[in-house]
Amino acid sequence: xxxxxxxxxxxxxxxxxxxxxxxxxxxxxxxxxxxxxxxxxxxxxxxxxxxxxxxxxxxxxxxxxxxxxxxxxxxxxxxxxxxxxxxxxxxxxxxxxxxxxxxxxxxxxxxxxxxxxxxxxxxxxxxxxxxxxxxxxxxxxxxxxxxxxxxxxxxxxxxxxxxxxxxxxxxxxxxxxxxxxxxxxxxxxxxxxxxxxxxxxxxxxxxxxxxxxxxxxxxxxxxxxxxxxxxxxxxxxxxxxxxxxxxxxxxxxxxxxxxxxxxxxxxxxxxxxxxxx
Numbered sequence: 474x475x476x477x478x479x480x481x482x483x484x485x486x487x488x489x490x491x492x493x494x495x496x497x498x499x500x501x502x503x504x505x506x507x508x509x510x511x512x513x514x515x516x517x518x519x520x521x522x523x524x525x526x527x528x529x530x531x532x533x534x535x536x537x538x539x540x541x542x543x544x545x546x547x548x549x550x551x552x553x554x555x556x557x558x559x560x561x562x563x564x565x566x567x568x569x570x571x572x573x574x575x576x577x578x579x580x581x582x583x584x585x586x587x588x589x590x591x592x593x594x595x596x597x598x599x600x601x602x603x604x605x606x607x608x609x610x611x612x613x614x615x616x617x618x619x620x621x622x623x624x625x626x627x628x629x630x631x632x633x634x635x636x637x638x639x640x641x642x643x644x645x646x647x648x649x650x651x652x653x654x655x656x657x658x659x660x661x662x663x664x665x666x667x668x669x670x671x672x673x674x675x676x677x678x679x680x681x682x683x684x685x686x687x688x689x690x691x692x693x694x695x696x697x698x699x700x701x702x703x704x705x706x707x708x709x710x711x712x713x714x715x716x717x718x719x720x721x722x723x724x725x726x727x728x729x730x731x732x733x734x735x736x737x738x739x740x741x742x743x744x745x746x747x748x749x750x
Contacts, residue, residue, distance in 0.1 A: 475639035478686070479615075482637045483590050486566065490592035493567060548630040549573040551745050552659035557581040558627040561651065563616045563644070563660070564588055564634025568597035568609075574630065575606050585626070586611040587619060617643040624653045631660035633743075636686045645700040649750055658702060658748040661710070663687040667740035672728045687741060702748035711743040 549570050554560060554577035562571050565586025574584045586609065588594050597611050614620040616631075617640050629648050638644050648658055665687040673685045688696070690707055697705045718737035722730050 478637075478639045479589075486590045487592040490567065490590065490596045494592075494596060548632055548659055548661045548745070549577065551661075552628055552630050552657065554578055554582075554628060559625065560584045560628045560630060561619070561621065561626045562586045563619075563629060563631035563648070564637070565597060565611065566593050566632075568600045568611065570630060570632050571597065571609055571611070572600065572604055572606055575609050578608065580608055582608060584609050585621065587614050587616060589613065589615045617647060619647045619651050621651045623650055625651050626656065627653055628657045628659060631662065633661060633663055635660060636663050636688065638686070641688060642696055642699070645696055645702070649700045649702060652750040654750055656750045658697070658746070658750070660746050662693075662744060662746055664693060664707060664709075664742055664744040664746070665689045665740060666712075666742060667736075669740075670733055670736050672733060673737075684741060690744075693746060697746075697748045702750060704747070704749040706747045708745045708747070709742045710745055712739060713741045713743075714738055 547570075552560075552574075554574055556577075556579040558578045559582060560571075560574045560578060562574065562584065565571050565588050568586055571584050571586040575582070578584060586597055588597065588611065591613070594611055594613055601609050601611065612620055616634065616638060629652060635641060635644055652658065663684065666689070669685070669687075693707060694705050715734045715738035718734045718741075719730065722728065722733055722737070
C-alpha cells in the first residue's frame with residue numbers, strides 16, 4: 474500500500490507542476506488569467522489550499538512559485554525564523570516556502586528544499602533562478618530518508634506534506650535526527666479530529682489530496698513525543714465544515730458524497746504543529 478500511495482502522490486504533484494508550467498491555475502491562486510484548478514474537477518476554490526498568503530508576502534516572488542503552492546498553511550509566517558538560521562522544507566514543491574524562508578534567514582542563513590518529484594524540483598530551481606536567490610538549495614529525496622547529516626538544521630518546516638507519507642513515524646524520526654539540539658519543528662499540516670470513514674481511508678485520490686492520510690490530533694502528538702520531541706503543540710488554523718468537504722469530495726468517483734459530507738463536518742483541520750528537539 475505504501476508504494477501505491479507514494480506513486481499516487483508523485484503522479485498528482487508531477488501533474489500539478491506540469492499544469493503550472495503550462496499556466497494552469499493552482500489551488501491557492503485567484504488569478505483570473507489562469508485556467509481551471511488542478512485540485513478538483515470543479516472550478517470552486519480548494520478549501521484547503523486557497524488564501525494562505527498575504528499579497529505583501531508574495532510580492533516579488535516568481536508567479537509560478539505562487540501558482541505551484543499546494544499547501545494548507547503558511548509555516549514561514551509562524552515559524553519565527555531568524556537571520557542566520559538553517560531551514561529545511563520537507564516536500565518543498567514549487568519552492569514558495571523556501572523562497573519566503575530565504576528572505577527571513579537572510580544571506581547568512583541557508584534554506585534547503587526537499588522533494589521527490591522531478592517536475593517540482595525543476596520548477597523550484599527555475600523559480601529560484603528567476604528570484605535571484607543564492608542561499609537556497611533544492612535536494613531530491615524522500616522525507617522518510619532525508620539526505621542531510623545529523624544535527625544539521627535549526628528549523629524544519631513543511632506545508633501539507635507529512636500527512637501524505639505512509640510512514641509518518643519514520644518522517645518524524647528523520648526530522649528529529651537532522652535537527653540540532655534545541656531545533657524547532659514548525660509545520661502546517663492537515664490533522665484529523667474524528668474517526669475516518671473507510672471510503673476515505675481507501676481512496677488514494679484523497680490521500681494524495683491531503684485528507685485520507687491525516688493523522689488524528691492526539692496520535693500526532695504521541696508520534697512526535699515518541700520520536701523524542703518535547704514542547705509539542707497543535708494549533709488549529711482552519712477547521713473544515715461540511716460545505717468545504719463537499720468541494721473536494723464531489724471530484725472523487727465511486728463514493729457516497731452525502732454520507733461522507735455529514736461525517737466530515739468538523740473532522741479535519743489545517744493546523745500549525747510545533748515541537749522542539
